[in-house]
Amino acid sequence: xxxxxxxxxxxxSIFSTLFENIFFRNNKSNSELNKVGxxxxxxxxxxxxxxxxxxxxxxxxxxxxxxLNEKDIHKLLKKLFLENKTLEKISSLTGFNYKISYxxxxxxxxxxxxxxxxxxxxxxWHFDKPYSQNTIKLIIxxxxxxxxxxxxxxxxxxxxxxLKINNNIEPDFQVTGxxxxxxxxxPNLCAHRAGIPEKNKSRKQLMLQLNPSKKxxxxxxxxxxxxxxxxxxxxxxxxxxxxxx
Numbered sequence: 001x002x003x004x005x006x007x008x009x010x011x012x013s014i015f016s017t018l019f020e021n022i023f024f025r026n027n028k029s030n031s032e033l034n035k036v037g038x039x040x041x042x043x044x045x046x047x048x049x050x051x052x053x054x055x056x057x058x059x060x061x062x063x064x065x066x067x068l069n070e071k072d073i074h075k076l077l078k079k080l081f082l083e084n085k086t087l088e089k090i091s092s093l094t095g096f097n098y099k100i101s102y103x104x105x106x107x108x109x110x111x112x113x114x115x116x117x118x119x120x121x122x123x124x125w126h127f128d129k130p131y132s133q134n135t136i137k138l139i140i141x142x143x144x145x146x147x148x149x150x151x152x153x154x155x156x157x158x159x160x161x162x163l164k165i166n167n168n169i170e171p172d173f174q175v176t177g178x179x180x181x182x183x184x185x186x187p188n189l190c191a192h193r194a195g196i197p198e199k200n201k202s203r204k205q206l207m208l209q210l211n212p213s214k215k216x217x218x219x220x221x222x223x224x225x226x227x228x229x230x231x232x233x234x235x236x237x238x239x240x241x242x243x244x245x
Contacts, residue, residue: 009129013188016132016235024096024134024212031093037157038173038185041089046179047079048142048206053105057227063121066105066142066204070223073103074243076206077218080140080182081245087216090184096134099242100218101234102209102225105142108150110197123194125169127160128187130232134212139175139183142204149203150195151176152183160191175205209234217242 033039051072057065068076077100081087091097108121128135145151153171155163163169174195175183185192197203211234219225220241231237 006129012130012233012235013132016233017134019235020096020132020134020212024214026091026097027095029093029095033093033184033186035157036172037160037190038154038183039093040177041086041182041184043080043084043086043140043180043182045079045083047076047084047140048179051076056107060120062109062111064107064109065226066107067226068103068105068223073222077103077245081216084182086182087245090136090210091216093184094134094136096212097214097216098136098210099213099216100208100222101211101237102219102230103206103222104208104226104230105204105206107202107204108194108197109202110150110199116196121194123196125155125163125191125193127189127191131188131209131234132211133186133188135186135188135234136184136210137187138206138208138210139185140206141175141177141179141181142206144178145203145205146176147174147195148198149201150197151203152205153193153195154185155191157186157189160189163191211235216245218245219243 051068053066054069055067057067059065111120139152152175154173156172159172209230220243225231
């Protein structure tokens with residue numbers, strides 16, 4: 001069963017990547033992002049200014065969803081993609097326009113020693129397989145994040161191809177920075193894992209899942225999706241209702 005599942009995920013990734021390359025690609029890019037699989041950008045404006053967390057929802061003892069209200073989500077996306085001109089930057093780096101399919105603000109807490117080897121919140125090396133190779137994820141810290149707070153770890157595309165799963169692997173890149181830092185990476189191509197904050201510490205950040213689209217847009221259901229697990233196989237939602245930027 002496991003072998004069949006892996007085969008199915010690979011077929012989906014190949015098909016969706018080919019579909020997007022044919023129907024959505026605007027041009028080919030030789031950017032650093034496309035060569036190594038990740039890049040760090042600097043934002044001119046802090047997108048979290050005046051932002052309030054509506055409530056916290058615990059998915060387990062060590063992972064909390066920081067729920068944003070719908071009005072703030074619209075403001076945040078406008079600041080991030082329009083006022084910071086992130087639309088143009090990402091299209092230049094990738095050759096695609098995108099739809100923001102999912103948005104999640106969350107906090108990860110320290111894991112006790114007796115559970116350190118368990119899969120708690122994506123803290124083992126993995127790939128996001130139910131996506132195309134063109135899917136990108138954006139990470140923005142809510143606060144200054146260093147290695148003590150469990151900074152996310154990423155391997156480059158080349159090293160990821162020959163990866164032998166081992167949680168002691170040294171990362172090529174760590175998501176360390178502050179509210180003005182924007183991290184972009186390919187989760188299907190780059191092995192990655194959540195770092196574990198040190199005892200009595202936690203990490204807060206925003207994650208967005210972006211999938212190729214004809215025009216820059218975002219799902220009308222981003223608010224409700226905060227209460228659900230991240231959607232997989234995004235091509236099946238290609239006709240969902242959207243807002244255009």
